[in-house]
Amino acid sequence: MRASDRAYESLVEEIQGGALAPGAVIGEAAQAARLGVSRTPMREAIGRLVADGLVRQQSPRVLVVAGFDGGDIRALFETRRALEETAARLAAARGDAVAFGELAAEFRAAHPESGSRAADDYYALIARFDAALDVAVDNVYLTQALRPIRAHLARARRIARDNAGRLRDSVAEHALIAEAIAAGDPELAAHATHVHLHHALTSILSSIEHATPTEGPQ
Amino acid sequence: MRASDRAYESLVEEIQGGALAPGAVIGEAAQAARLGVSRTPMREAIGRLVADGLVRQQSPRVLVVAGFDGGDIRALFETRRALEETAARLAAARGDAVAFGELAAEFRAAHPESGSRAADDYYALIARFDAALDVAVDNVYLTQALRPIRAHLARARRIARDNAGRLRDSVAEHALIAEAIAAGDPELAAHATHVHLHHALTSILSSIEHATPTEGPQ
DNA sequence: GATTCGGCAAATGTATACATAAAAGGGCAA
DNA sequence: TTGCCCTTTTATGTATACATTTGCCGAATC
Structure with a gap:
């Protein structure tokens, strides 16, 4: 390397x-x-x-x-919505139904609320889901646009880390998205993505307000 | 420099x-x-x-x-739609009505079909419109995602260059988008963007089919 | 005659020396 | 004492030397 x-x-x-x-x-x-x-x-x-x-x-x-405050997170999620709703729509139209059916089953079986080890496993599952999405969408421009978005998202996740209730809801939301893609239903896939991102953003923003402001050393 | x-x-x-x-x-x-x-x-x-x-x-x-064939252009426009419809929506919600009103007037006054000099002026006007959009959207992630998209778009434009009828229609489409943003109508701005991109893509793809295949030296 | 192994050449990957410019600190003057 | 200017230092920007890897060509052997 x-x-x-x-x-x-x-x-x-x-x-x-x-x-x-x-x-x-x-x-x-x-x-x-x-x-x-x-x-x-x-x-x-x-x-x-x-x-x-x-x-x-x-x-x-x-x-x-770079700084990363609530405003940045809102802006990040606006861009995420644009790209990921499109990705979900395209994957539903083109994706491999079997692969997304299996991912849906894995989401249904996941229990990330049972410890930090399980949470890390869950993030790995999401990474595999994202990779499957990239393959299904088959659009280098979209994939390239998503790359830095995901890099920033990892920062946001850390801020809101390990909220058991949120993680439990998140798996169900992901399962629905995967099922919609497997079923070839673009509108449901896109709207389920919208719902998921709405809940994720709401959760992260409330975490920030309740936690200490994320200020780095000057 | x-x-x-x-x-x-x-x-x-x-x-x-x-x-x-x-x-x-x-x-x-x-x-x-x-x-x-x-x-x-x-x-x-x-x-x-x-x-x-x-x-x-x-x-x-x-x-x-990198190669750049019809499939790439379709993929590019899928991504463009995702990002620019969102940008148009956000600009309509947040943008400076006066600035976009002036841009709309400039589009209404543009006549890019009257020579290659006028066409270049028109592309410069589009660049200013894009810059105004970036300012209005005020979202670094979206702007950064659009940067490489625009770089590739310049390649696509060259392929479909100087189609007088298309350029005449294009100014009207841009004028409508700018007016929708100035009027604060997010849905109209997004859908006018959709229409514009649909026509632009259709025009470019037909240019490719009628022209010699764009093959570079191996 | 074909395939494989080895060496050679050319490209990239890395390190470092040198040039240049900006920022900070100290000294001098007002 | 304060402000400005000059000097010095330290940073980045550039060039180039060196290392390493890869791909190709040729020869030898099966």
Whole structure:
């Protein structure tokens, strides 16, 4: 594996996991030294983070981890709705009914509310669902547009992490989406996605208000 | 301006304009020498092109200009619909009525069918409309998702270039979208966008079928 | 004659040296 | 004491040298 890929993945995980908090300064030399690569691959990794929107230019010379507040999450979900409702519609029209039937069954069988281990398994299942969606939609432009959205979503998930009731509802919502796709019902798939995203956003926003404001070190 | 930016813009224009045809091999050293920069900024420029999807990996070691056939254009417009209908809806809800009213007037006054100079002016007007849309929507995720879409769209436009009748209809469609946004009518803005994209896609696809297949040198 | 193995060449991946510019800190002057 | 300017430092931007991997070509063997 290339050094630039390792550096990129490390930084993405640290940003998503909160180890690198919003506002943290990302300097080429500093990060390169910390992760044990030279400046060239680190430069490439940082370039990808900027393209993803996880890192942004604060001033001509200084890059910082992008902030991520309630307004950002609302904007993220607006874009998610646009892309994922379309993806659901297209998958229902084109997708492999068997594959989505099996995914629906897995969602029905999932019990992510029974511990953090189960929650992680559940997120892995969602990742497989997303991958199946990409295959079914068969549209590189849509898939590419979704990539950074999902990277930001991981940050939002962490904020609202481990709300047992929400996770229990979420599996049922995903199961319905998968079933609608398996049944070849585009409108139901799209509207079930809308419902799911509405509930997910509402839950995340209420988590934020009840938790401490997510402020990184300046 | 940085050397990597110059290299990136040069390559984008050459790909959009067809000077670098689909399938053309993009080698770091070769392009760096041709454009008079060193490999480091060229490497960054090529990385951005790959992220945009204008260049793709053909094999582990060789990058080529991405193909762009009728199927790609259909996929591109599916994604465009998802993003631009949402953008139109949001702009109608939030946008500056005066700004879009003025843009609508400019569209009503445009006559792009009267020569290639007028057509270029018209594309510049569309670019200003897109910029106004980005401001009105005020959603970085949506704007970022639209960026590569627009880069690919420029390739599609070139294929269907200068169809006088189509351009005349296009201004009217854009005027309606701008008026709907100015009037604060989200549904009309979204559906007018849908209609516009439907006509644009139909026109481009028929141009392709009647023209010689767009094959680049292998 | 075909297939496989080995070597060679050319490309990318990485490291580092050098250039340049911006920001911060200190010193001097008002 | 404060503000401005100059210097110094440290950052990024660029170029280039070096390492590594891959793909191809040729020769030898089966």
